[in-house]
Amino acid sequence: MNKKQSNKVIISGLGISGLITASLLCKEKIKIECFEPSDLSKFASDQRTTAFLNPAIAVFKEIGIWKKIEPLSQPLKEMEIVDIGHSKYGDGSSIVFEPKEISLENFGYNVPNNFLRSELLGWLKKKKNFTLHKGDSIVDHYAFDDYILVETAKGKKITGNLLVSCEGKDSAIRKREKIKTLKTSYNQLAMVFQVSHSKKHKDRTTEILDSGGPFTIIPLRTPLNQLRSTVVWLDNLDVINKAYSLKNTEFNSVISKKSMGIRGNIRLAGKRQKWPVSSQFSKTLTSKRIVLIAESAHVMPPTGAQGLNTSVEDIITLHNICKKALKNDEDLGADGVLKQYQIKRLTQTGSKVFGIHLLNKISMTENKFLKIARKSFLMYLNQSPFLKRTLIKVGLGK
Ligand SMILES: Cc1cc2nc3c(=O)[nH]c(=O)nc-3n(C[C@H](O)[C@H](O)[C@H](O)COP(=O)(O)OP(=O)(O)OC[C@H]3O[C@@H](n4cnc5c(N)ncnc54)[C@H](O)[C@@H]3O)c2cc1C
16 A cells, blocks of 8 residues: 555644644645534634744745734744842842844744634645544544544544644543643633733833743734734732733733833733643653644643744654655554654653743742842843853753
8 A cells, every 4th residue: 555645644623733733734745634623713812922933933934824924923033031029139130132142033923823823724724635624523533553543523433544632731632542641730820911002112022020920021013013012921810810800990000010111001902811821741742643742742831932832843843754754655653653753752842841830930939039049040141141042042942
C-alpha cells in the first residue's frame, strides 16, 4: 500500500491550536478530518488577543494567511516591567526589554483571537482535503497496528492513521488513554478586557507587578488607529471576582489606579471575561497512533506569552516529523514516527511549564523578602546587558 496516498489525520478540537495544526497538515495534501463539538460562532465573543512570537508569525506566512491577519496585528516592539511590589524598598523599579538588543525588529505581534480563528477556518473551508464534523465529538477510539478507529457522538465510525488531540486541557482522548498529568492551581483568575487610553502605547507592552499577579497592558492595532490595548489582569480569586462585578464607573477607577497613569486616562472598552489559571503537564505526549498537542499536553498561566506559542512549537515539530515521514512514504501514526515527537517535545514542554510556574509564583508573591529579591533582581538586570539579552532569548525560546 502506498502510505503517502492513504495517510489520513483525524484532529479532535478546533481551538486555535487545532486550526493551525489542520492548516499546516492540509498543505501536505493529506486528508484531514476535524471534530469540534462546540458551536463555532461562540468563539466570536472571545475578548482575548494572543501575543504571538516570531515563529508563529512564520507559520501564518507559511499557511498563506499573514497578509490577511497583518492589518489587525499590532507589532510588539518593547516589553516593560514595572515592579511596585515593595514600596518601602524604594519607588517602583522598571526595566525595558527591546528587540534590537538581540538584533530583532520586534518580539512578535498581538493578534485578536476571534479574528485569527475566523481567518484560519475560512482558509481551511476552501481546502478539498479538509472535512469539518461540526457539532460532533469523538466519544471513543481504538488503536490498531495499521489504523485508528474513532466513534463519534453522532454515531459515525471513521478510520485514520493518526489521531491528534487538540481538545484543550480536559482532553477526553488523554483521559481514555489514562495518561496522567501533574497539575497545580494558584487560587488565581485572569481577567481580560480591552481598554481605551489617552496616551499612545508606542508599541510597548507594560507588565505591572505588585501582589496577586501581573497587570499587563498589551497594545492593540485598530482599523481607525484608536488608542486601544488589551489588559490581562491576574490576581487572587476574591480580587478578580469583586472587580468583575463592579459597575463600569467603579471598575474604571480601579483600573486607573492599577495602571498608575502609565497609559494616561484609561477606560473599559468592551466586555470583561474571566479565565481560570493553572499549570498542567502531561506525563507522556503520545500513545498508540495518538499525539497530544497544545493544552491537551501542557497548560500554563497567561504570563510571559508562552501558552499558545509553546503549542505552535508543538505544531511545527509535528508538521516537520510528518513531512519527513511522508517523504519516506511512511505511515504517519507509526510508533517510530510518534516517538520522534515525544523525544523532541517532552522535556521542552516540561521545562516551559515549570519555568512559567516559577515566574507566576514570583509575580504573585505576598512575601516581603521575595518582593525585595524580585525588585533587586530587576535593578541588577538593568545593569547587566548580557543577562538581559540572555533572558530575552530564553523568553523567545532561542
Ligand atoms: C487570559 C489569557 C491570555 C492568554 N494570552 C496568551 C498570549 O498572549 N500568548 C500565548 O502564547 N498564549 C496565551 N494564552 C494561552 C492560550 O490562549 C491557550 O494556550 C490557547 O487558547 C489554548 O488553545 P487550545 O487550542 O490548545 O485549546 P482550547 O482553546 O481550549 O481549544 C480546545 C477545543 O477543543 C474542543 N474540545 C473539547 N473537548 C473536545 C472533545 N472531547 N472532542 C472534540 N473537541 C473537543 C473545545 O470545544 C475547543 O474548541 C492566554 C490564555 C489566557 C486564558
